[in-house]
Amino acid sequence: MPTDDQRVADAIARVDGLAQDLMTKSGTPGMAVAVVHNGETVFAQGYGVREVGEPGKVDKDTTFAVASVSKPIGATVIAKEVGDGTVAWDTPLVESMPDFKLSDPWVTRNVTIADMYAQCSGLPSEVPDRLEDLGYDQEQIINRLQYLPLDEFRTVLHYTNFGITSGALAVAAAAGTDWATLSERDVYGPLGMTNTSSRHSDFEADPDHAPGHALVGENTYEAKFNTSHDAMSPAGGVSSSASDVATWLAMVMRGGPSADGTRIVDSDALTAAVTPQIRLNPVSTDDTRQTFYGYGFEIDEDASGRIRIHHSGGYSQGTGTAVMFVPNLDIGIVVLTNAAANGVAEALTNEFVDMAEFGSVQQDWYSGFHQVLEATLTDPVGSLVGRTPPASPSPAAANPAYVGTYENDFYGPATVTDPGGALTLTLGPDHTKFPLTHWDGQTFTMVPIGENAPDGSISKVTFEQTGTAPASAVTIEHLDLDGMGTFHR
Numbered sequence: 001m002p003t004d005d006q007r008v009a010d011a012i013a014r015v016d017g018l019a020q021d022l023m024t025k026s027g028t029p030g031m032a033v034a035v036v037h038n039g040e041t042v043f044a045q046g047y048g049v050r051e052v053g054e055p056g057k058v059d060k061d062t063t064f065a066v067a068s069v070s071k072p073i074g075a076t077v078i079a080k081e082v083g084d085g086t087v088a089w090d091t092p093l094v095e096s097m098p099d100f101k102l103s104d105p106w107v108t109r110n111v112t113i114a115d116m117y118a119q120c121s122g123l124p125s126e127v128p129d130r131l132e133d134l135g136y137d138q139e140q141i142i143n144r145l146q147y148l149p150l151d152e153f154r155t156v157l158h159y160t161n162f163g164i165t166s167g168a169l170a171v172a173a174a175a176g177t178d179w180a181t182l183s184e185r186d187v188y189g190p191l192g193m194t195n196t197s198s199r200h201s202d203f204e205a206d207p208d209h210a211p212g213h214a215l216v217g218e219n220t221y222e223a224k225f226n227t228s229h230d231a232m233s234p235a236g237g238v239s240s241s242a243s244d245v246a247t248w249l250a251m252v253m254r255g256g257p258s259a260d261g262t263r264i265v266d267s268d269a270l271t272a273a274v275t276p277q278i279r280l281n282p283v284s285t286d287d288t289r290q291t292f293y294g295y296g297f298e299i300d301e302d303a304s305g306r307i308r309i310h311h312s313g314g315y316s317q318g319t320g321t322a323v324m325f326v327p328n329l330d331i332g333i334v335v336l337t338n339a340a341a342n343g344v345a346e347a348l349t350n351e352f353v354d355m356a357e358f359g360s361v362q363q364d365w366y367s368g369f370h371q372v373l374e375a376t377l378t379d380p381v382g383s384l385v386g387r388t389p390p391a392s393p394s395p396a397a398a399n400p401a402y403v404g405t406y407e408n409d410f411y412g413p414a415t416v417t418d419p420g421g422a423l424t425l426t427l428g429p430d431h432t433k434f435p436l437t438h439w440d441g442q443t444f445t446m447v448p449i450g451e452n453a454p455d456g457s458i459s460k461v462t463f464e465q466t467g468t469a470p471a472s473a474v475t476i477e478h479l480d481l482d483g484m485g486t487f488h489r
Contacts, residue, residue, distance in 0.1 A: 001304040001357065008329055011355035012042055015333070018351050022366060023047050027219030028320075028339040030058040030210050032242035033348065036325070036332040039254055041246045050210040050338065051223050060243040063195050063209040064336040065229070067313025069321045070198075070238035071164055073187070073248060074179075075117055075273045075296030076265050078171050079256075080186040083266020087174050089114040089295065093166060096174035100166065101146040107153050108146075116167030117295035118277040119157045122150035126452065127481045128162035129232075131411070133450025134428030138231040142166055147410040149482060157278050157293055161235040164296070168234030179234055190264050191247050196240040200228035203239035210338040212318015214455065215378050221339050225317040227451060236313065245323060245334040253325050253332055273297055274309050304357045310349065314341025316377045316454045324349040331356055340454075341377045343369030380456030382477060384445060394441040399423055402463055402471050406487030411479055414487040425461060425476075436461055442471075448478040 012035055019033050030048035034041055046058035066073070081087055090112045093100045102108045107122060115121045127148060131141045141162055151158060172179040180198035188196045195206070203209055204226070213221035229237040240248075251258055252274070256265040276292030276299050292299045300308045310324035318338060322345035325332030333352050335345040347366035354362045396402075399418045406414045415426040416436075423436040425446055436444040444461045447453075459478035465471035472489050479485035 001306075003329060004359070007359045008037065008331060008356045010359070011331075011352055012037060014355055015043055015348075015352050016045060018348055018355075019045070019047060019335075022344045022348055025366065026339070026342050026344050026370070027221065028337050028342065028344050029213050029221050030062070030339075031335065031337045031344065032058050032060055032062055032064065033336075034060060034242040034246035034334040035352070036246050036250045036253060036334075038330055039250055039259065041243065041250065044243050044246060046242070050208070052213060052221060056208070058210060058338075059208070061195055061208060061241045063203060063206045063239050063241050064321065064338055065203060065212060065315070065319045066238045066240050066245065066321045066336060067229075067236050067315050067319045067341075068161075069245070069311055069313040069323055070234060070236050071117075071296040071313075072252075072273075072311045072323065073238055073240075073245075074164070074168050074183065074234040075294075076248070076252060076270065077183045077186050078113060078117070078168065078295070079265045079269035079273055081171050081175055081182075082269035082272075087113060087171050089117075089269070089272055091170070091174070093170040096170045097166075100142070100170070102150060103146055103148060104150050104153075107150060111153070113167040113170060114272075114277070114295060115154060116160075116163045117273070119159055119163060119293055120154045120278050121158075121160065121163050122153045122156075123158060123160040123163045124148060124151070124482045125158045125160055127410075127484055128160070129452055130450070130479055130481070132229070132231045133448075133452055134411070135430040135432065136231070136412075136428065138165070138169075138233075140429070141231055142169065144410050148484070154278075157280055161232045164235035165232050183238075187248065187264065188244075190262070191244075191251060191258055193240065193244040193247055196238065196244045196248075198233045198238050200230050200237065200239070206239075209239070212315060213339050214317050215340045215342070216455070221318075223318065223338075227315070227317050229315075236315075240336075242334050242336055245336070246332075249323055249325060249332045249334060253327070253330065274299065302353075302357070303362070306357065308353060312341075312346050312349075314345075314373060314377055315451055316340050317451055320345045320373075322346050322349045324353060326353055326356070329356055341373045343367075343371075343373050346373075378454050380454050380458070381452070382448075382458040382460070384439070384458045384460060385456060390440045393439065396438050396442065396444075397465050397468065397471075400470075401465055401468065402474075404470060404489055406474050406489050408484075408487040410484050411487070414474060414476070416474070446476075446478075453478065
């Protein structure tokens with residue numbers, strides 16, 4: 001389809017109305033939006049409040065946790081180091097992190113920065129994130145990746161936050177510094193992104209920051225968590241403002257230079273990041289166009305035949321973000337919100353690009369994204385959610401049969417105690433305690449915590465126990481992704 005400059009101009013003129021409509025429809029407390037066209041920020045606006053119940057308004061410089069928009073931002077830091085010759089995209093991680101280890105020795109020796117950023121290392125998608133929820137730090141989590149079973153190497157895509165993080169840490173190690181400092185040195189500082197950081201403490205200290213809001217009712221949000229994602233900082237720990245992300249996006253759209261022509265990132269290294277590396281949806285049908293993943297960027301072909309390069313981010317505890325640009329039209333958009341991922345950010349980016357390409361919004365993007373994100377991020381998890389306990393449950397064994405310590409290489413020990421006649425499960429380096437409630441027979445329940453356990457979540461805790469003998473094992477449903485949730489006495 002030919003470019004229609006008037007449609008592009010109309011889309012820019014209408015983005016304010018689209019944003020306000022989505023704010024009203026969703027109940028999102030605060031949002032900031034910026035649009036880039038022809039190398040310049042042509043629109044930047046804040047909406048709503050930084051925190052529900054507080055007077056501070058959102059503006060274009062308000063900082064938000066950007067969640068997985070950290071991935072493409074981090075990819076440009078790596079592209080800078082690739083251009084400088086510090087590393088190549090295909091440098092194995094063990095060259096700068098000799099102690100790094102996965103469960104397959106051959107993969108350990110050969111897995112590269114590119115494999116991690118294209119999400120095709122074979123690491124499973126969500127399992128390592130549960131370690132972060134339990135309080136393990138970055139070094140502990142990376143060390144425990146060696147206990148995870150791997151899928152086929154360089155064949156399938158599994159979206160893995162700590163795979164991305166491992167790749168980034170290898171680059172920082174090769175550069176002789178830490179990731180947050182490297183990001184500031186290579187990209188944030190040279191571009192003048194003064195509201196951007198890869199440290200949670202900087203986000204907290206910013207007086208103009210928008211804390212995340214969890215969903216507590218229908219279109220109702222509350223700022224009830226203050227979760228640090230420093231452990232996965234390269235994959236999800238950046239905080240920034242709409243104006244700063246727009247500055248970064250303009251650099252990407254220009255192919256690496258800043259507005260004054262100063263080379264920030266090598267063009268060839270950046271091009272590799274926004275080039276398809278692996279299919280995101282492996283099966284194509286007549287109704288599904290191919291979607292690809294580059295190095296920290298998603299790449300789609302839309303109905304006009306144009307390429308949309310984008311990434312979104314979201315946390316159930318209070319963040320929904322998205323960036324998108326269309327090289328053929330030289331337009332890009334940034335959307336940052338302080339609400340648990342509800343589809344607003346993704347909807348607005350797609351509505352805006354639809355307007356620029358077709359002159360009208362082509363489908364109900366908000367309903368579609370809202371339904372998917374609600375099911376995957378904000379709905380309670382656990383097979384017993386919504387179920388009523390048995391009226392006449394089978395009896396459990398006496399409490400002493402369950403008391404003891406159970407071991408798991410990946411998650412560490414699980415200790416069951418009986419303080420005052422009520423079983424308690426203790427997990428993680430912070431010795432977090434979870435009261436156990438009897439459900440039926442050898443099955444108890446606990447309330448899991450963290451980003452991957454939205455309000456209302458329930459986890460089964462099932463013991464292997466017979467007669468009066470001590471239980472030999474316990475399986476924690478919430479941790480049992482890829483069969484990793486069984487602990488043995």
